[in-house]
Amino acid sequence: MASSTTTVSNAGPSTGSRSFLSRLWDGDEIARIVTFLFAATVVLITVLLVLQLWHDSSLPRHKFGLSFFVTRVWDPIAEQFGALPFIYGTLFTAAVALLLAVPLGLGSAIFLAELAPQKISDTLQFFIDLLAAVPSVIYGLLGMFVVVPVMRVYIQPALKHSLGFLPLFQGPAFGVGFLTAGIVLAIMVIPYIISVSREVLLSVPRDQREAALALGATRWESTWKVVVPFARTGIMGSIFLALARALGETMAVTMVIGNTPTISASLFSPGYSIAAVIANELTEATGEVYFQALVELGLVLFLVTFILNGLARLMMVLTTQKGSGMGQV
Amino acid sequence: MSPRLRWRKFVSNFMLTLTGVCAAVSVSALFFVLGYLVYNGGTSINWDFFTKLPVPVGEVGGGMANAIVGSAKLLLLASLFGVPIGFLGGIYMAEFSNSTVAFVVRYAADLLNGVPSIVIGIFAYAVAVLPFKHFSTLAGAFALGLMMIPITLRSTEEFLHGVPRALREASMALGASKWKTIAAVVVPAAYRGIMTAILLALARVAGETAPLLFTALGNQYWSPGLRQPTASLPAMIYAYALSPYDDWHRQAWAAGLVLLALILIVNIFARAILSRGGTVLR
Amino acid sequence: MHASVRQAVSVNINPTTVTPSREAATPATMRMNINKVNFFYGSKQTLFDVSMGIATSKVTALIGPSGCGKSTLLRTLNRMHETVRGARLDGEILLDGKNILAQDVTQLRRRVGMVFQRPNPFPKSIFDNVAYGLRINGSKLPIADAVEKSLRHAALWDEVKDHLHKSAYELSGGQQQRLCIARALAVEPEVLLLDEPCSALDPISTAKIEELLVQLKDLCTIAIVTHNMQQAARVSDSTAFLLMGQLVEFSPTPHMFTTPSDPRTEAYITGRFG
Numbered sequence: 001m002a003s004s005t006t007t008v009s010n011a012g013p014s015t016g017s018r019s020f021l022s023r024l025w026d027g028d029e030i031a032r033i034v035t036f037l038f039a040a041t042v043v044l045i046t047v048l049l050v051l052q053l054w055h056d057s058s059l060p061r062h063k064f065g066l067s068f069f070v071t072r073v074w075d076p077i078a079e080q081f082g083a084l085p086f087i088y089g090t091l092f093t094a095a096v097a098l099l100l101a102v103p104l105g106l107g108s109a110i111f112l113a114e115l116a117p118q119k120i121s122d123t124l125q126f127f128i129d130l131l132a133a134v135p136s137v138i139y140g141l142l143g144m145f146v147v148v149p150v151m152r153v154y155i156q157p158a159l160k161h162s163l164g165f166l167p168l169f170q171g172p173a174f175g176v177g178f179l180t181a182g183i184v185l186a187i188m189v190i191p192y193i194i195s196v197s198r199e200v201l202l203s204v205p206r207d208q209r210e211a212a213l214a215l216g217a218t219r220w221e222s223t224w225k226v227v228v229p230f231a232r233t234g235i236m237g238s239i240f241l242a243l244a245r246a247l248g249e250t251m252a253v254t255m256v257i258g259n260t261p262t263i264s265a266s267l268f269s270p271g272y273s274i275a276a277v278i279a280n281e282l283t284e285a286t287g288e289v290y291f292q293a294l295v296e297l298g299l300v301l302f303l304v305t306f307i308l309n310g311l312a313r314l315m316m317v318l319t320t321q322k323g324s325g326m327g328q329v
Numbered sequence: 330m331s332p333r334l335r336w337r338k339f340v341s342n343f344m345l346t347l348t349g350v351c352a353a354v355s356v357s358a359l360f361f362v363l364g365y366l367v368y369n370g371g372t373s374i375n376w377d378f379f380t381k382l383p384v385p386v387g388e389v390g391g392g393m394a395n396a397i398v399g400s401a402k403l404l405l406l407a408s409l410f411g412v413p414i415g416f417l418g419g420i421y422m423a424e425f426s427n428s429t430v431a432f433v434v435r436y437a438a439d440l441l442n443g444v445p446s447i448v449i450g451i452f453a454y455a456v457a458v459l460p461f462k463h464f465s466t467l468a469g470a471f472a473l474g475l476m477m478i479p480i481t482l483r484s485t486e487e488f489l490h491g492v493p494r495a496l497r498e499a500s501m502a503l504g505a506s507k508w509k510t511i512a513a514v515v516v517p518a519a520y521r522g523i524m525t526a527i528l529l530a531l532a533r534v535a536g537e538t539a540p541l542l543f544t545a546l547g548n549q550y551w552s553p554g555l556r557q558p559t560a561s562l563p564a565m566i567y568a569y570a571l572s573p574y575d576d577w578h579r580q581a582w583a584a585g586l587v588l589l590a591l592i593l594i595v596n597i598f599a600r601a602i603l604s605r606g607g608t609v610l611r
Numbered sequence: 612m613h614a615s616v617r618q619a620v621s622v623n624i625n626p627t628t629v630t631p632s633r634e635a636a637t638p639a640t641m642r643m644n645i646n647k648v649n650f651f652y653g654s655k656q657t658l659f660d661v662s663m664g665i666a667t668s669k670v671t672a673l674i675g676p677s678g679c680g681k682s683t684l685l686r687t688l689n690r691m692h693e694t695v696r697g698a699r700l701d702g703e704i705l706l707d708g709k710n711i712l713a714q715d716v717t718q719l720r721r722r723v724g725m726v727f728q729r730p731n732p733f734p735k736s737i738f739d740n741v742a743y744g745l746r747i748n749g750s751k752l753p754i755a756d757a758v759e760k761s762l763r764h765a766a767l768w769d770e771v772k773d774h775l776h777k778s779a780y781e782l783s784g785g786q787q788q789r790l791c792i793a794r795a796l797a798v799e800p801e802v803l804l805l806d807e808p809c810s811a812l813d814p815i816s817t818a819k820i821e822e823l824l825v826q827l828k829d830l831c832t833i834a835i836v837t838h839n840m841q842q843a844a845r846v847s848d849s850t851a852f853l854l855m856g857q858l859v860e861f862s863p864t865p866h867m868f869t870t871p872s873d874p875r876t877e878a879y880i881t882g883r884f885g
């Protein structure tokens with residue numbers, strides 16, 4: 001039957017022998033085109049985003065070039081823009097955050113993967129997942145009204161008293177500053193380290209652990225010297241993920257860092273981060289150079305998190321490959 | 330037992346206990362957050378909070394009705410923008426695409442997902458605010474919708490892939506066309522997973538403040554229509570927290586409690602549905 | 612029936628019915644003794660009243676169909692069953708007359724080593740794999756010497772001596788398994804347990820390891836689980852046949868494979884069930 005061509009070709013790609021119009025009316029082809037357009041929109045939006053960041057930062061890029069990254073002065077009135085204080089603040093707080101979050105997160109992940117019975121491990125992981133769902137502004141709220149006073153009244157004076165000979169712990173204690181921001185960030189990124197590390201540790205083959213125990217190792221020795229090294233690529237990936245998160249955090253940081261473009265070795269000093277300065281100044285930016293300098297900062301943030309996320313994904317891929325290729329004859 | 334072995338066993342027990350302490354500390358953070366919100370904001374949650382507008386600066390009282398409605402409007406619009414793109418794009422990925430196109434789209438989605446929310450804000454500002462020369466609810470919804478796209482797309486793709494081949498083949502064997510199979514069989518089979526993923530995306534986006542600072546901005550009053558700035562819960566929390574007024578601080582805590590409670594409830598609900606369905610959520 | 616019962620009994624008590632070159636387990640010294648062991652996974656019992664001995668400087672094989680409990684039994688000998696939640700053991704297991712269940716488990720596992728079914732070297736170099744146990748437990752010899760000694764005992768030294776710092780994963784499957792044997796030997800265990808060590812290997816590697824086991828007898832007592840009866844016949848001095856968690860027969864290997872006392876043993880050996 002001549003009409004059967006339209007019904008039979010539903011399952012596969014349409015053949016060239018059908019007329020253009022009949023193909024156009026075919027439900028499958030329409031569905032394919034329509035859904036393709038939506039999928040393509042995603043790519044389009046992403047491309048547009050990158051282009052916009054690049055285009056809207058061209059003035060300062062041409063004007064300042066690479067010196068943008070090493071100049072300290074951020075003077076909108078004189079139209080001199082140097083990103084160093086913000087880069088410094090972003091990196092410094094991220095470093096503090098990781099220094100606190102990695103041991104705590106890895107330790108928790110080890111507990112959840114190696115020691116806790118399955119039900120407890122799953123329940124605790126559930127709470128950790130909820131922790132990851134808490135919005136940044138609420139961490140900021142707690143940071144401002146709970147952490148900052150505690151820092152100002154108890155912790156910072158105590159640190160000054162005991163370790164004040166180090167430049168890290170000098171200067172007046174306001175409560176806000178690099179240390180406080182680092183602490184709040186640490187709490188925000190711990191869930192990422194825990195979830196990913198726990199998963200990777202759980203996927204280490206049983207017989208690695210057993211081989212270590214069978215040699216007379218204690219439980220800690222088998223965990224720390226065999227299981228964790230086996231999972232180290234995945235754990236590294238989780239740290240990159242956490243770092244990417246920490247660098248891009250805006251609200252919580254701007255609420256506790258002090259928002260002053262200072263470069264100081266002291267943890268107690270107020271500072272500024274890239275995300276915070278964009279948040280505070282973008283809509284107030286008078287003049288095209290000012291505006292574009294902030295966009296350029298956004299571009300920098302984008303590139304750095306892009307690279308870190310890419311590396312983290314790479315590590316995940318490497319981990320799964322390792323798991324499947326182990327001990328094969 | 331040799332002294333060396335005794336030491337090793339001591340170290341083992343000590344370190345393992347330490348990991349337990351780490352886990353306890355990490356989990357307790359959640360309860361600290363909840364605890365402080367309840368303690369500081371619980372008493373401020375009253376009928377006024379949900380129904381009244383903010384009162385002028387310096388006065389006591391009032392509520393956040395406009396912020397609640399504003400957030401609801403923003404989320405609804407954001408879904409209308411982001412979910413269809415993600416959903417239909419996900420259908421393309423799972424059902425029609427070849428591996429090259431799929432790779433490119435997936436890469437773009439992952440890239441978009443990893444963009445810090447402040448940078449999404451910059452983009453939305455440049456595209457949806459500057460050309461029109463004013464802040465608006467639409468711009469805010471655009472920014473939030475952008476953030477919903479990658480999650481929706483990847484989840485749709487994943488859950489559709491999870492539908493067994495046999496189901497599709499049974500439908501096609503009965504003479505249904507591909508798109509009919511997708512619409513009537515595959516999507517309904519994956520429906521639960523996709524819905525919960527969308528809910529989780531909403532929960533995540535509901536708490537976002539940074540992109541709204543440049544798009545919806547804020548508003549002390551109602552925001553009629555879509556083309557004016559609007560208040561939202563996260564932006565209100567931020568503004569009130571930064572203010573010097575104790576009463577506004579009190580309200581910020583209350584708003585924080587309401588926001589977090591909603592987000593956590595959606596999260597718990599969504600995960601419970603997913604786990605009952607036998608799926609593990611990443 | 613009457614005669615075979617008597618024969619079954621006499622085999623276990625009277626060694627002279629067996630060929631003189633291999634003695635029955637009973638009069639030789641027993642490095643380990645398993646007394647009335649019952650084993651449970653949760654509420655399910657998987658070993659029923661098992662009693663036997665592992666003779667010093669001899670190879671004892673455990674054979675039986677899948678699921679008969681031979682691996683379970685082997686793993687009780689170095690208390691590896693304790694790594695699984697819900698596992699419970701009733702009974703006594705003696706090492707040199709002392710109950711291992713009452714001792715410190717870390718110390719026990721240095722004395723009773725294990726090689727697993729699939730080669731599982733650590734993600735370290737060949738050298739560091741063998742040295743791992745030495746570094747943890749302490750070593751009488753300098754580590755490099757102890758590593759060489761173990762690799763020689765595992766018949767692997769000549770193949771790897773110039774590549775000690777390469778990753779263990781670059782070795783072939785058979786070499787990796789010999790590396791695991793070297794790793795286990797490095798801590799100088801008194802007993803070495805092998806759980807189907809050749810099941811993931813090719814025939815040539817298998818032959819190499821079987822040759823190795825016969826030589827290793829002088830170094831330590833060996834207990835090996837195998838589903839390959841020919842292997843048991845080739846390498847072991849005594850064989851224990853388990854069926855559904857029960858020890859059906861335990862006798863010198865030549866006797867077991869030529870004139871088994873129990874009809875079930877005979878049925879298994881002749882391949883009537885797997």
